[in-house]
């Protein structure tokens with residue numbers, strides 16, 4: 049059957065009105081790639097998978113939430129959407145608004161957004177407003193404006209976003225036949241870790257005590273399809289690690305711009321995900337994040353953006369330190385595609401390219417030198 053996107057695939061698990069039409073671009077159904085070389089390199093006898101969300105239509109997992117949020121907004125008669133963004137939410141909002149024939153306004157931090165993301169918002173013709181401030185400033189402004197104007201906020205404070213994003217957990221369970229033992233992901237605004245936990249809870253067994261994680265006004269079937277749930281590991285960049293500090297960070301800073309957030313909006317949900325699952329938060333220096341990004345590209349052929357690699361930086365360290373048990377199965381979400389942030393990748397690339405004359409002999413000499 050023609051796959052149109054995750055709304056049609058999971059409609060019975062999404063509390064959308066039955067007559068709401070899907071604004072869809074074929075999002076979801078992303079590959080779960082088992083790492084082959086890295087586990088061998090580090091002597092890990094379990095399995096490490098990456099859920100490559102960079103292969104969504106606009107190159108990040110944000111499409112999962114956006115298809116549902118924009119479909120719900122359109123069904124409700126909304127003409128315009130707005131978001132604050134570190135880049136990927138704006139790219140997704142711009143694309144789905146274009147698809148729906150709606151206007152999108154996006155607030156992004158001036159000078160702190162990766163080039164690919166800026167290109168995506170620009171080409172779509174949405175209204176890009178660069179603010180002299182960071183994501184948290186943008187979020188505060190968006191919250192205020194949406195109270196005063198008839199515009200739908202499509203940040204993850206919009207509960208439809210988490211509803212869409214939870215479907216990634218469904219796909220993982222379907223592919224593995226069970227939930228993994230550990231699920232690792234980068235944490236910025238903390239919506240995604242909350243959404244995955246919601247998804248795992250809906251398909252997994254009931255826990256003795258459950259903290260309120262799903263937006264209460266939703267009521268949908270929770271059919272158990274597997275008998276385990278993962279331990280959730282939330283990884284942050286050291287310069288933007290409010291969950292490690294136990295309070296908001298006023299001036300967050302990291303090269304991983306997608307998680308350069310100091311005041312996460314889904315704070316309580318993320319705390320619940322980690323504590324209910326028996327997981328933890330940890331933080332990583334920018335150098336560790338970039339090293340993981342390069343390792344994935346050079347050892348496995350998987351190119352993700354810096355923020356995404358935080359999940360792998362964390363998993364590898366926690367395997368090494370024994371926090372993640374030998375023999376277990378680990379899924380790391382790679383939240384966005386490497387081409388989103390070409391500047392950082394080029395700066396990390398190997399030495400300058402070799403330049404030679406366009407002669408077989410000259411090329412052969414270069415090959416010999418490298419063999």
Ligand SMILES: *Cc1c(COP(=O)(O)O)cnc(C)c1O
Nearest residue numbers: 136236237238239240306383384
């Ligand atoms: C949005 C985003 C994150 C952070 O997700 P949250 O839900 O805000 O925690 C991580 N990586 C990438 C690439 C993103 O676009």
